[in-house]
Amino acid sequence: MATLEHEQPNPLVEGLERLPVHPTMLVIFGATGDLSNRKLLPAIYNLAHEGALPERFYLIGTSRSEMTHDEFRGRAREAITRYSRRRPDDRVLGALLEVMHYVPGSFDDASVYERMAELGAGFDEQAALPLNRCYYLSTAPAFFPVIVGMLGGAGLDSHEGAEVRIVIEKPFGTTLESARALNREVLCAFEESQVFRIDHYLGKETVQNVLAFRFANEMFEPVWNRNYIDYVQITAAEDIGVGTRAGYYDTSGALRDLVQNHMLQLLALLCMEPPVAFEADKIRNEKVKVVQSIRPPVPERVSEVAVRGRYEPGVVGGEQVNGYLEEEAVPQDSRTETYVALRLAVDNWRWADVPFYLRTGKRLARKVTEIAVTLKPVPHLAFQQTDGSVGVQQNQLILTVQPNEGVTLSIGAKIPGSRMRIRPVNMEFLYGTAFLSQSPEAYERLIVDAMRGDATLFTRDDEVDALWGIVDPILKGWQNAPEPVARYAAGSQGPAEADRLLAEGHRWRAI
Amino acid sequence: MAGDLATREGDAFLDGVWREEGTTPPRIEAAMRDLLNGRHATGEATVPARVLNLIAIVDREWRGEVENRLERVGRYHPSRTIVCAVEEGRTTLDAWAALTEEDDPAPGAIAVAHEQVEVTVGPVHLAHLDSIVDPLVVTDLPTVVWAPHGHEEGVDALLALAQVVLVDSGAEPDGAEALARATQLAQSAYVVDLAWLRSTPWRERVSSAFDPPRARPALREISAVTVKHHPDSGAAALLFVGWLASRLDWEPAGLARQDGAQHGCLSAGKNAVAIHLERHEMQVPGLYGLTIETASGVSLTLERGQGGLRAHRRTRRGQESEWTVMGASRGEAGILGEGVRQALLRDPTYRPALAAAGVMAA
Numbered sequence: 001m002a003t004l005e006h007e008q009p010n011p012l013v014e015g016l017e018r019l020p021v022h023p024t025m026l027v028i029f030g031a032t033g034d035l036s037n038r039k040l041l042p043a044i045y046n047l048a049h050e051g052a053l054p055e056r057f058y059l060i061g062t063s064r065s066e067m068t069h070d071e072f073r074g075r076a077r078e079a080i081t082r083y084s085r086r087r088p089d090d091r092v093l094g095a096l097l098e099v100m101h102y103v104p105g106s107f108d109d110a111s112v113y114e115r116m117a118e119l120g121a122g123f124d125e126q127a128a129l130p131l132n133r134c135y136y137l138s139t140a141p142a143f144f145p146v147i148v149g150m151l152g153g154a155g156l157d158s159h160e161g162a163e164v165r166i167v168i169e170k171p172f173g174t175t176l177e178s179a180r181a182l183n184r185e186v187l188c189a190f191e192e193s194q195v196f197r198i199d200h201y202l203g204k205e206t207v208q209n210v211l212a213f214r215f216a217n218e219m220f221e222p223v224w225n226r227n228y229i230d231y232v233q234i235t236a237a238e239d240i241g242v243g244t245r246a247g248y249y250d251t252s253g254a255l256r257d258l259v260q261n262h263m264l265q266l267l268a269l270l271c272m273e274p275p276v277a278f279e280a281d282k283i284r285n286e287k288v289k290v291v292q293s294i295r296p297p298v299p300e301r302v303s304e305v306a307v308r309g310r311y312e313p314g315v316v317g318g319e320q321v322n323g324y325l326e327e328e329a330v331p332q333d334s335r336t337e338t339y340v341a342l343r344l345a346v347d348n349w350r351w352a353d354v355p356f357y358l359r360t361g362k363r364l365a366r367k368v369t370e371i372a373v374t375l376k377p378v379p380h381l382a383f384q385q386t387d388g389s390v391g392v393q394q395n396q397l398i399l400t401v402q403p404n405e406g407v408t409l410s411i412g413a414k415i416p417g418s419r420m421r422i423r424p425v426n427m428e429f430l431y432g433t434a435f436l437s438q439s440p441e442a443y444e445r446l447i448v449d450a451m452r453g454d455a456t457l458f459t460r461d462d463e464v465d466a467l468w469g470i471v472d473p474i475l476k477g478w479q480n481a482p483e484p485v486a487r488y489a490a491g492s493q494g495p496a497e498a499d500r501l502l503a504e505g506h507r508w509r510a511i
Numbered sequence: 512m513a514g515d516l517a518t519r520e521g522d523a524f525l526d527g528v529w530r531e532e533g534t535t536p537p538r539i540e541a542a543m544r545d546l547l548n549g550r551h552a553t554g555e556a557t558v559p560a561r562v563l564n565l566i567a568i569v570d571r572e573w574r575g576e577v578e579n580r581l582e583r584v585g586r587y588h589p590s591r592t593i594v595c596a597v598e599e600g601r602t603t604l605d606a607w608a609a610l611t612e613e614d615d616p617a618p619g620a621i622a623v624a625h626e627q628v629e630v631t632v633g634p635v636h637l638a639h640l641d642s643i644v645d646p647l648v649v650t651d652l653p654t655v656v657w658a659p660h661g662h663e664e665g666v667d668a669l670l671a672l673a674q675v676v677l678v679d680s681g682a683e684p685d686g687a688e689a690l691a692r693a694t695q696l697a698q699s700a701y702v703v704d705l706a707w708l709r710s711t712p713w714r715e716r717v718s719s720a721f722d723p724p725r726a727r728p729a730l731r732e733i734s735a736v737t738v739k740h741h742p743d744s745g746a747a748a749l750l751f752v753g754w755l756a757s758r759l760d761w762e763p764a765g766l767a768r769q770d771g772a773q774h775g776c777l778s779a780g781k782n783a784v785a786i787h788l789e790r791h792e793m794q795v796p797g798l799y800g801l802t803i804e805t806a807s808g809v810s811l812t813l814e815r816g817q818g819g820l821r822a823h824r825r826t827r828r829g830q831e832s833e834w835t836v837m838g839a840s841r842g843e844a845g846i847l848g849e850g851v852r853q854a855l856l857r858d859p860t861y862r863p864a865l866a867a868a869g870v871m872a873a
Contacts, residue, residue, distance in 0.1 A: 008727050011758045012718035015860030020715075020722035051712055051819070051838030055719040089839040095818030096837055126834075128826050129723055161725075432623050433560045433590075 021451045022163065023056035024132040025120050029107065029147055030139035031061025031072070035169065037079035039200075040138060043443035045080040045088060048096045052448060056127040059096075060119055062103045062112060063139075072102035085441060107143045113154035120159075130162040134451050137168045144168060145185040152189025167196045167450045170261055171252070172464050176472035183461050192461055196450045201262040202457040203442030203449075206405040206431070210269045210371070211283075213399065213407065220397075221274070223375065225350045230394060231503070233357045233372040234266050237364040237511045239316060241490070242338070246329040253336045255308070258360040260471040261459075264291065266401070267356060270371055271346055280455040284463060291466040293348040302477025305344070307486055307498045308337035311363040314490030321363065321490045335485055337478075338362045341498035344470070355503055363490040365511045369401040372509050383422055393424045406430040530607040536646040539606045543626060543647070546610045550624070557612060557624045560590030563854060564648040566673065568640070568658040568665040571596035571631060577659060583844035587851045589655070593647050594629040595640060597662060601633030604643065637665040641672050648672065655703075655854045663692070670699045675854040680746035681706035681796050687872035689746050694869050697862055703853045705846050706747040707861055709797035713813065714754055716820055716836055717803065720811050730759060732805040733784055739791040739799040739814075742771070746868070747797055748788045749773075753868030754860060763870035775871065782806065786871070795843065 013019055026044070028036055047053045061072050077097060080088055101119055105112035124130050135151060137144055148166070151157055158164055168186070173179025186195055201207055214220060223229070236258050242249045249257065265287075272286040297305045312323040324330055324338050339361030346356060375395040383392060398408040407429045415421040449457055459467075486495035493511050502508070527550075529542040550557045569577045574596040581592060608628045628647055636643060648654050656669045657677035666676060676696045682705075683689035689706075696702050721730050736755060740748040756763050756777055761784055766775035773788040791799040793815075800814035805827075812823040819837040841849065 008724060010718065010722050010727055011730065012714070012721060012755075014758070015858045016711075016715055016718055017856075018715055020719040022723060048819075048837040049839045051715060051836070053837055055716065055722075055822070055836055056834065057837070089818070091818035092837055092839045093818075095835045098835075126832060128824070128830055128832060129725065430558060430623075433558050434562055 018050075018052050019452065021052075021054040021448060022132045023127055023129060024054045024134055024451045025058045025060065025123050026134045026136060026447075026451070027060045027062065027116060028136045028138055029062055029143070030137070031102070032063040032065050032067075032075065033138055035138045036061070037075075038083050039441070039443045040136065040447070041076050041079045042084040043441050043447055045084050045093060045096060046086065046441065046444050047448060049086065049089060049092050052444075054132075054451065056123075056129075056131065057099055058119075058123045058131070059100045060103055060116055061100065062105065062107075062116070064104065064106055066104045067102060069100070069102050073097040073100050076100055107139065107147050108150060110150065110154065113150055113156060117154065117156060130159055132162045132451065133159055133164040135164075135166045136447075136450075137166065139169075141171055141174070141182075144182060148186050148189050157189050157194070163194075163453060164190075165194050165196060165450055165453060166190055167198055167447075169198055171256060172197050172459070173468060174252075174256060175475065176465070176468035179464055179468045183464065187461065193455075195461070196455060197459040197461075197464060198446055198450075199261045199265060199459055200442040200446060202265060202459075203444075203446040204401070205439040206401045207266065207269070208457075209405070209431070210266065210399060211278075214270075215274050226352055226354050228375055229354055230374045230376045231355045231357065231506050232270065232374070233359070233509055234263055234270075234370075235358075235372070235509065235511065236263055236360040236369045237367060238360075238362050239364060239367045239491075241311070241321065241363050242324065242327050242330070244328075246327050249338075250330055250334055250336045253308075254338055254340045254360050254362070255471055255474060259340060259342065259358060260467055263358050263360060264294075264467050264470065265459075266371060267294075267344070267346075267358065270373075271351055271356075273350070278456070280458075281460075283456055284460045288460065288463050288466055290346065290348070291463060291470070293346050293351070294466075294470050295345045295347050296469055297473045297477065299473045299477035299480060302474050302481075303483055305342060305501065306474050306477070307339075307341045307495060307501060308478065309339035309341075309361065309486040309488050309495035309497070310336070311338050311361070311490045312487050314363065314492060316363065316491040323490065324363075337485060339364075339486075339488060339494050339498075341494065341501055342474070343501040355506065357501060357506070357508070359494060359498060359508070361488075361494050365491060365493055367403065368511060370509075371399040371401070373397040373399075374506075383420060392422050404430060405432065528607055528609045530605075532605045533603045534606045535604065536643050539608060539628060539630065540646045542608050543628065546608060546626075547624075550610060557610070557622050559610070560588075560623050560625055561649065561652060562590040563652050563675075563851070564591045564593065564654040565589035565677075565851065566593045566595065566644055566648070566654065566656045566669060568595045568597065568637075568656070568660070568662045568669075570660045571598040573660060574629070580844065580847055584848040584851060587848035588625050589851055590652070591626040591647075591649050592628070593644060594627070595644065595665065596629055596631045597637065597660075597665070598631050598633060601631060602635055603633075604636075605631040637662060638668055640665045640668040644669060645672055653855060655851070656700075657850075666696070670696075673700055675703055676700045677703050677705070677850050677854065679705040680750065681709065681741075681744040683746065684743070686745035686749060687869075690749065690865060690869045690872050693865055697865065701854075701857065702861065702865075703850050704750070704861065704865070705850050706744065706797075707750050707858075707864070708846055708849050708853065709744070709747050710751045710754070711849075712820070712838055713751060713798055713801060716813055716822070717755075717801075717811070719836075720822075720824075729805045729807070729809050731779075732782070732807055732809075733759070733779065733803055734782065734806040735785040735787070735802075735804040737787040737789065737802040739789045739801070741793050741796045741799065742790045744796045744798065745773070745788065745790075746872075749868035749872050750864050751798065751801070752786055752788070752871065753866070754864035756867040756871075757863035758860065761867075763867040765873050766871045773871075777871075795840075 103115045268287040268290045271290045275282040341359040344356045392412045396410045409427045410424045412422045413425040486497040488495040612622045612624045654673040655675040656673040680689040738748040762778040766773040775786045777784045802812040804810040807827045810825045813820045819835045
């Protein structure tokens with residue numbers, strides 16, 4: 001594979017915020033699908049608006065729907081106008097639509113790939129240089145192996161004088177076995193350095209801020225270990241139900257939908273050792289080490305570390321809402337979990353014996369994603385606890401990912417008055433008060449990173465394997481010894497059964 | 512709210528705006544605190560933005576125009592804006608202060624507020640403007656000074672207080688003088704130059720055009736650079752060429768002026784680079800287009816166009832192609848907003864470019 005980018009540095013890039021992206025042909029498989037319409041095409045428009053696309057850029061959309069180039073452009077215009085985070089500029093949108101093309105056909109049809117190659121050759125000629133190829137798989141997961149195999153079979157896995165990359169959407173597998181099988185298929189056609197497994201959560205500014213918070217501040221690292229931290233909670237709560245996603249969701253459930261990827265990624269960022277440099281493999285090496293340190297649950301004893309739940313009818317925002325089984329397209333005999341709580345242990349020097357509590361669910365009291373780090377109590381308490389105050393509480397550090405992104409540190413403070421009475425108060429930092437710029441959508445960042453070949457925010461094969469290594473035993477435990485799915489009222493804090501995971505003295509934070 | 516806020520004799524709060532004639536800096540500062548306390552007392556979840564202090568020194572008669580420009584900055588609005596409006600003959604201070612929230616925060620989101628202060632001062636105050644402004648800035652936040660109507664004396668007085676000076680070399684009739692002033696300011700503070708920011712998309716495009724490994728060697732073969740610019744944006748053109756010179760190790764040299772254009776020749780090792788800066792009538796300040804040619808016959812032309820920059824390339828074999836490099840115009844409000852944003856960043860390439868531009872302009 002070509003590594004021409006490294007031959008001679010470009011002296012003009014220093015000081016520029018937007019680094020150049022090699023001229024690229026981006027191919028979106030599943031270009032008429034929901035993700036493409038809602039996220040990918042609007043993200044590409046916003047990149048065009050900001051001048052962040054490559055100097056020479058072409059886009060090919062492909063899917064089974066029969067349509068002409070112009071019909072595809074019409075659909076793209078509609079999707080961008082509807083879902084873009086900014087109102088499109090007609091002139092920029094017009095220029096972008098001009099470079100969009102469409103190839104209809106089935107993903108297992110060799111002629112689709114031939115037409116793609118022909119178009120690409122024409123683009124190379126127009127640009128008078130070989131364009132990089134970036135294949136974005138935004139299809140149902142069942143097509144991933146098919147497309148990868150066809151690309152390899154058609155010789156589209158490499159291109160003389162240019163780079164070829166493939167972006168694969170989540171879910172990457174549905175079990176450890178299927179993830180490994182998919183990895184094998186992908187790595188038959190492509191080298192790992194060409195593969196960009198996307199988890200859009202890592203493209204969020206506030207998730208990346210976890211790294212900045214930990215490794216750009218001297219004051220927290222000395223206490224970031226088992227000596228000072230009592231326990232950690234990671235919460236990803238949603239107030240909405242499954243909505244129109246029931247078809248997908250019922251085959252997935254909360255564990256696969258959020259824990260296997262987003263929440264374990266947060267845990268990895270929170271627990272990893274400091275990387276030597278902010279470079280893709282140096283960061284990913286540290287993340288993999290942490291994930292591999294998480295003790296895999298034993299399937300036969302899964303109930304000791306995991307609780308699953310399902311929402312029942314309840315009241316949200318003053319309105320009566322359906323339970324999961326009453327939602328449209330949900331089978332009446334469904335045992336899919338809409339809530340999961342876990343207690344995990346990271347078996348390494350830094351984190352031994354620190355419980356990590358993870359919980360996620362739909363139709364909970366409110367929407368919030370946060371990491372709460374509770375520090376150990378002070379070793380000796382000099383203050384009276386029976387003085388009519390709340391008293392000294394353990395310090396908590398809350399990293400709020402959404403909404404109201406920020407950092408809160410609870411500390412003990414004296415209540416004004418003649419007596420020495422203490423209660424917890426919050427030191428609060430809100431990103432919105434310090435950074436007035438609008439954050440780009442996660443997909444904007446990730447699409448550019450993939451085109452530039454920067455894999456820092458993408459998941460490596462061994463990382464995928466390690467993540468499934470934690471989740472797979474839980475799925476097997478639930479499958480083999482099915483305990484009843486706990487129930488919780490919509491709009492509540494989740495099932496009471498989740499309390500059994502907590503060690504003595506620990507408690508779930510209010511959602 | 513006015514009743515809650517009127518805590519001291521003589522204070523005047525009306526509709527959340529405090530005003531006082533013949534005031535003093537400590538009274539203005541106290542009023543700012545009262546505005547926030549008053550907002551909290553009414554139970555409103557307001558959090559003041561804490562990004563930077565922007566001190567704008569303006570002619571009083573043109574302050575409305577400057578305030579309008581700042582309002583259009585949108586999401587890059589500084590957190591505390593202190594406008595020092597200079598009025599001929601004035602010897603006392605008048606002031607008003609207000610706390611303005613962003614419109615319609617999302618449900619559940621915190622309302623972020625910006626603080627505005629306007630102090631009417633006289634020319635007599637400029638030499639010691641720091642003694643008036645110092646109590647009004649939020650301590651520990653970066654402080655930026657911007658004086659779009661001159662008032663260099665006031666800027667100089669604030670250099671010990673401010674970390675950043677916002678200038679627009681392109682707004683001065685004499686480009687050489689503007690670059691010399693920016694060079695002088697850069698000795699004491701970090702300079703954010705709007706003329707430099709107007710050239711950012713051009714610098715990004717040129718950098719991209721020569722980024723493919725096969726194209727990079729052509730950077731060492733550049734034989735001519737032509738820049739077309741707004742008649743008042745000579746400084747922007749000089750900064751662009753200064754950037755190329757400083758990045759590519761060209762030896763800067765003075766340019767000759769002829770009929771409004773500037774011409775010259777820079778030494779690039781064994782090669783020479785012909786420089787042509789030409790005026791071009793256009794609506795907005797900044798660059799209109801540029802052409803970079805190499806000794807081997809390669810050329811790249813970028814010009815303003817619909818939906819981005821129109822690019823034209825000729826390869827060494829004579830093959831020609833045209834395309835649009837996509838990107839929306841930021842407009843002048845966008846440039847000012849970008850200036851505010853850049854005040855919190857550091858671009859290491861501006862000062863070398865400024866130094867080279869200064870030599871070419873001399």
